[in-house]
Amino acid sequence: TIKACLFDLDGVLVDTAKYHYIAWKELADSLGFTFTEKDNERLKGVSRMASLDILLEIGGLSFDDAKKAELAQSKNDRYVEYITKMDSSEILPGALDFLKECRSAGIKVALGSASKNAMMILDNTGLTPYFDAIIDGNKTSAAKPDPEVFLLGAQALEARPEECIVFEDAEAGIEAAQRAGMRSVGIGSPETLGAADLVIASLEEMNTQRLGEFFASK
Ligand code: B16
Numbered sequence: 001t002i003k004a005c006l007f008d009l010d011g012v013l014v015d016t017a018k019y020h021y022i023a024w025k026e027l028a029d030s031l032g033f034t035f036t037e038k039d040n041e042r043l044k045g046v047s048r049m050a051s052l053d054i055l056l057e058i059g060g061l062s063f064d065d066a067k068k069a070e071l072a073q074s075k076n077d078r079y080v081e082y083i084t085k086m087d088s089s090e091i092l093p094g095a096l097d098f099l100k101e102c103r104s105a106g107i108k109v110a111l112g113s114a115s116k117n118a119m120m121i122l123d124n125t126g127l128t129p130y131f132d133a134i135i136d137g138n139k140t141s142a143a144k145p146d147p148e149v150f151l152l153g154a155q156a157l158e159a160r161p162e163e164c165i166v167f168e169d170a171e172a173g174i175e176a177a178q179r180a181g182m183r184s185v186g187i188g189s190p191e192t193l194g195a196a197d198l199v200i201a202s203l204e205e206m207n208t209q210r211l212g213e214f215f216a217s218k
């Protein structure tokens with residue numbers, strides 16, 4: 001049986017990747033190199049400091065830890081300016097209905113995000129009340145593909161890994177789910193998310209009946 005659904009945030013419930021992109025691009029511009037939307041794909045699901053390392057590698061630059069902390073801070077300040085203005089219109093199609101359905105079907109719901117800004121995004125979009133547990137970048141010490149974020153989610157919901165389904169848009173997130181012993185639904189394209197048990201284009205294609213039917217046969 002399915003007892004819990006664990007959701008990634010960026011790319012699954014909201015599209016904050018575009019704000020991450022603008023903020024990283026502004027940082028790259030200020031450092032004098034180009035950062036493209038394609039480059040930004042490499043940062044999805046990756047923690048803030050690991051993202052900075054990738055960005056600096058693209059720019060061919062290296063800095064000491066103190067300077068890196070300062071750069072990450074300035075990127076985050078810009079990013080927070082954007083997400084402060086988010087509202088419920090930015091919830092991705094199908095996400096709200098599916099969260100509501102999970103709740104009425106008695107399925108527990110947790111967030112499993114790498115973002116340290118997850119709480120602000122959930123509050124601004126009005127999604128906070130739909131979660132029984134919120135595990136974000138402030139509560140974890142290891143980044144995806146480490147399974148920590150999802151194992152903490154399952155623990156908070158008192159569910160066993162085999163009773164959990166993870167919803168993820170990033171390859172590293174699907175790997176994290178697998179390492180946690182959980183089944184997964186990839187949101188995006190089968191080319192990148194082929195390791196997931198099921199891949200759909202968006203949560204618009206999902207409902208609790210389909211979820212139950214698909215995973216009962218697995
Ligand atoms: P922050 P998710 C991730 O969110 C983003 O996909 C990734 O691009 C970002 O670098 C990371 O959060 C950290 O975010 O700088 O706000 O702490 O997909 O795990 O919900």
Ligand code: MG
Nearest residue numbers: 008010011169
């Ligand atoms: Mg994501």
